[in-house]
């Protein structure tokens with residue numbers, strides 16, 4: 001796993017972002033969950049403890065974290081963005097039915113980047129690769 005909450009807080013401080021209880025809660029939630037939540041999901045889970053917090057607040061804070069390089073925004077498909085606090089190299093499997101995103105490890109496809117660069121003359125900066133299908137849960141439901 002990547003950075004700890006403590007490290008993330010230090011990094012935020014360096015970028016001049018003031019830490020508030022809400023920001024702390026959002027960051028902790030993201031780093032503890034492996035589910036790549038949407039702003040909505042974070043809202044549902046945190047709002048009992050922060051009644052004054054809105055989805056917009058959460059979204060703005062997520063933006064801030066993305067800009068500070070603490071969190072990655074995943075924009076797959078046309079659904080709302082999901083957020084990932086695990087910044088290490090990994091790939092995602094995405095369920096076409098429920099939108100769940102699951103991490104999996106696979107060696108970075110650097111060979112593809114090399115070939116692409118050679119054949120196109122591009123200075124390659126990166127690539128995206130996602131696996132699509134049905135998650136275990138949705139697959140079971142569809143069989144019944």
Ligand SMILES: [Zn+2]
Pocket residue numbers: 095096097098099100134135136137138139
């Ligand atoms: Zn699913």
Ligand SMILES: [Zn+2]
Pocket residue numbers: 036084086090091092102103
């Ligand atoms: Zn991930």
